[in-house]
Amino acid sequence: MTGGRMPQVHVDLVLPCLDEERALPWVLDRLPDGVRAIVVDNGSTDRSADVAREHGATVVTEPRRGFGAAANAGLEAATAPFVAFCDADASLDPAELPRLLGPVERGEADLVLGRRRPTAGSAWPVHARFANRVLAARMSRRTGTRLHDLGPMRVAETARLQALGIRDRRSGFPLEMVLRAAADGWRILELDVPYLPREGRSKVTGTVRGTFTAIADMSRIFAEVRP
Numbered sequence: 001m002t003g004g005r006m007p008q009v010h011v012d013l014v015l016p017c018l019d020e021e022r023a024l025p026w027v028l029d030r031l032p033d034g035v036r037a038i039v040v041d042n043g044s045t046d047r048s049a050d051v052a053r054e055h056g057a058t059v060v061t062e063p064r065r066g067f068g069a070a071a072n073a074g075l076e077a078a079t080a081p082f083v084a085f086c087d088a089d090a091s092l093d094p095a096e097l098p099r100l101l102g103p104v105e106r107g108e109a110d111l112v113l114g115r116r117r118p119t120a121g122s123a124w125p126v127h128a129r130f131a132n133r134v135l136a137a138r139m140s141r142r143t144g145t146r147l148h149d150l151g152p153m154r155v156a157e158t159a160r161l162q163a164l165g166i167r168d169r170r171s172g173f174p175l176e177m178v179l180r181a182a183a184d185g186w187r188i189l190e191l192d193v194p195y196l197p198r199e200g201r202s203k204v205t206g207t208v209r210g211t212f213t214a215i216a217d218m219s220r221i222f223a224e225v226r227p
Contacts, residue, residue, distance in 0.1 A: 010034035010081060011101060012158065014074030015057075015088040016067055021046040023090035023199035028055035030094045038077050039088065042070040068166075068173030075162060083158040085174075091123065091198035092116075092153045100155045103189055110160070110186035111178070113151025114193035123197045131215055138222060139175070143182035150174050153193055156181075171214040172221040179225040 015027065017039050028037055039052035040060045049059050062073040075083060082101060086092050096114065103109040118124045132149060139147045152174060161177070164184065168176045182188060 008034060009036040009079075011036070011084055011097060011155070012074075012078035012080040012082070013037050013084045013086055013094060013097065014071060014078065015039045015052075015086055016042060016070035016074065017044060017048050017052070017088040018042045018070075019044045019046045019048060020088040020199070021048045021051045023088060024048060024051045024057075025055060026090050026199075027086075027088055027094060028052065028057055032095060032098050035084075035094065035097060036080060037094075038074045040070040040074045040077075042066070064169065066170045068169040068171065068176075071173045072166065072169060075158075075166075078158050078162070080158060082155060083161055084153070084155045086153045087198070089198040091196050093194060093196070096153065096193045097155065100153065100191055100193070103191075104155055104157065108187075109189035111156045111181045111188045112154060113147070113149065113178070113188065113190050114153030115149040115151060115190040116195035117192050118195045120197055123195050131212075135175070135215070135218060139178060142179060142222065142227070143188060145182065145188045147178075147188070147190060149190065150178070151190065156186075160186075168217070168221060170217045172217040175218045175221045176225055179221065183225065183227050 013035050015037055031037055037057035039057045040062050041049040042062050043065055052059050060073050060077050062070045084097055086094055100112045100114055103112050135150055136148050164180045166176050
């Protein structure tokens with residue numbers, strides 16, 4: 001901050017949120033200058049929305065349950081030149097955003113994905129890591145770009161992403177973004193980011209059932225989105 005004024009918002013960070021009041025303070029305190037947090041409350045029963053507001057975030061309410069519904073609501077609310085996505089569970093550090101933003105700003109890539117590098121064994125359950133490996137192999141074949149991770153932390157130009165026409169409102173939203181971007185000729189780049197043990201249990205990968213539900217959603221996306 002200079003002269004008592006807030007820095008101009010350069011990046012809107014979308015944080016889909018369901019019962020993350022314990023994680024949000026750390027996440028929101030790690031925002032770089034010029035990044036505005038858009039916390040999308042997806043039916044939390046705790047104080048997530050209040051905590052987000054107390055830490056200066058913009059709060060959007062999305063009553064339709066589903067990761068994709070929350071992510072899309074945040075994308076629609078974004079007005080900054082660039083938009084980023086990140087889990088709200090403290091497993092990913094928003095301080096990494098400037099490094100991911102750089103290639104997009106410089107015109108070297110159109111979509112940058114953060115490849116997760118676990119800092120501890122507990123950060124990424126074995127069943128979830130295996131499912132991600134299978135998914136990444138399929139993404140690589142479909143996109144023609146060697147990818148290792150779905151990359152829940154990601155950055156792109158706001159207007160271009162809003163125009164991409166992502167329709168999934170469940171757990172297939174991140175995959176559909178990658179496939180539609182590739183089909184539209186976007187250059188996709190991966191950069192390593194630390195992956196930390198999250199606060200609480202994941203709603204998707206925290207159980208084997210949740211993981212395989214996500215796989216079913218993503219199999220549907222592979223069938224629906226063609227080059």
